[in-house]
Amino acid sequence: MRVLLYAPPGYGKSRLLAKLAAESGGRVAVFVRSHLEALQLMKYLDKYGATASLMFGRSALCVHGARTLGDCLALRERGICKAKYKYINKKIYDLNKIYEMSICPYEYLHSIGRQSKISIMPMSYLESQFYMSSILDLINDVDLVLIDEAHNLLLNDLIVERDAPSAVYCDGRARRCLLLPILADILRGKHLAAASASITPPFSxxxxxxxxxxxxxxxxxxxxxxxxxxxKIPIRYYTRKKAEVIRTIKAIIDSAFREYKRLAVFLPNKELVEYFKRKLSEYPVTDTPLTGVDSILLTYYRSPISEGVNLDLDAVLLIGFPLPDIRDPWVREKARMLDKLGYGGWKYAYLFAAVSGAVQAIGRVMRGLEDRAKYVAAVDDRFWRYRAYMPRWFYKSAVLRDAPSND
Incomplete structure (x- = not known):
């Protein structure tokens, strides 16, 4: 079995991967983007009667951010960490709830999966030559490899800490390699199931x-x-801070907030998040996801909350078409390598990244559609120009609107 499932956000792709893992009967390696996705996957596995070992480090699972055992002991000695126990005979998959019961989340989550045949690992282990080499034995031993959010195999890269493993797929000066073809060699002959909401047919x-x-x-x-x-507003590096453009964006945000109350605004980068915080000071703005509170969540494309995390939202605003920075020398080199491989550098290094970033952002609002209406505003003329590369559910529902009055 070697399959790639392409389905909309909210389809239940992670649940299907969990079902595959639970029913496989053999050893399974599962790769996810974040520890939040890993905890969600563990919940699904529990429902199917399976457990998993969570191969995430302390820094991801400790509520105080301890990185080593020494950090952990120091926090306990100083009375900062209140954890007293390593285990309780109960299944909990929320870090804060585990800690509230005086249990160390890191020790607890590692202990419940110690005997499991299923190992859940962060995608970042595949993006570092050092970490990838440390898990090769495990990958060689498993019967099935599952990869959630598989678009990251092309969006992200392999960081080279030693000798570059390939002259064709690597740039020795940048110390980076194309991850997808290198991982393909490693997984050759393995059963493999991958899933994504943003590998649309034009990019498949x-x-x-x-x-x-x-x-x-x-x-x-x-x-x-x-x-x-x-x-169809041209949002570009040289226009996005112009007074007229800012007024138009504020008018769109104001209209969405008055109607939907709970919305997220995705911006091209962190710098613009801080800039718009000041520009939207009259609104209840937050940079932390809230539940049950009318607010405007300001974040950026490809942020930790932009992918695989369920948010309590009724509207999403996409400000700018999220193409990578054309000045980035590695992205230019990546495009050149893809061109030489016959896949189109602009299409896969730039356009795919933009489409994927937009789809993942929209996905934060697509849960709960069976109960109430949800709203997406895509503010950039390139969403219209490149709509054929977006998912069908996007381009078949999208309507072109005139910019609202900002008087």
């Missing part, structure tokens, strides 16, 4: 060819409760 061939996968397309749903507006 590079994954199908390198990983030798069957592409399963489940993007056949039209959501009646999902309203998508595209505003």
């Amino acid at each position: 061939d590079i994954f199908i060819n390198f990983l030798n996968l069957k592409f399963i397309d489940k993007d056949n749903i039209i959501y009646e409760n999902l309203i998508i507006d595209i505003y």
Whole structure:
């Protein structure tokens, strides 16, 4: 079995991967992007009667951010850490709730999966030559490899700490390699199931060819409760702080907030998040996800909360089409390598990154569509220009709108 499942956000891809892992009967390696996704996957596994070892470090699981055992002991000696126990005979998958019971989340989560055949690991282990080499034995021993959010195999890169493993896929000066073809060699002959919401059919061939996968397309749903507006406003590096553009963006945000109350605004980078905090000071702005509170969550594309995390939202605003920085020398080199491999550097190094970033951001609002209407405003003329590369549920629902009056 070697398959790639392409389906919309909220389809239940992670749940399906958990079911595959639980029913496989053999040893399984699962790769996810964050510890929040890992905890969610453990909940699903529990429902299917399976447990997993969580191969995340202390810094991801400790509520105080301890990185080593020494840090852990120091926090306890100083009375900062209140954890007293390593284990309780109860299944809990929320770090704060575990800690509130005086249990160390790191020790607890590692202990409940110690005897499991299923290992959950962060995607970052595949993005470092050092960490990848440390888990090669485990990968060689497993019967099945599962990869959630598989678009990251092309978006992210292999960092080279030693000798570059390939002259074709690596740039020795940048100390980086294309991750997808190198991982394809490692996983050759393994059963493999991958899932993504943003590997749309126009981008699927590079994954199908390198990983030798069957592409399963489940993007056949039209959501009646999902309203998508595209505003053909040119949001560029040299226009996005102009007074007229800011007034237009504020008018769109104001209209969405008055109607939907709980929304997220995705911006091109962290710097613009701080800039818009000041510009939106009259609104209840937050940079932390809230539940049950009317607010505007300001964040940026590809932030830790932009992917695989369920948020209590009714609207998402995408400010700018999230193309990578064209000045970045590595992205230019990555595009050149992809061109030489015959896959189109602009398409896969730039356009795929933008489409993926947008789809993941929209996915934060697509839970709960069966109960109420949700709203997406895509503010950039390039959302319209490149709509054929977006998912079907996006371009078949999207309506072109005039910019609102900002008087």
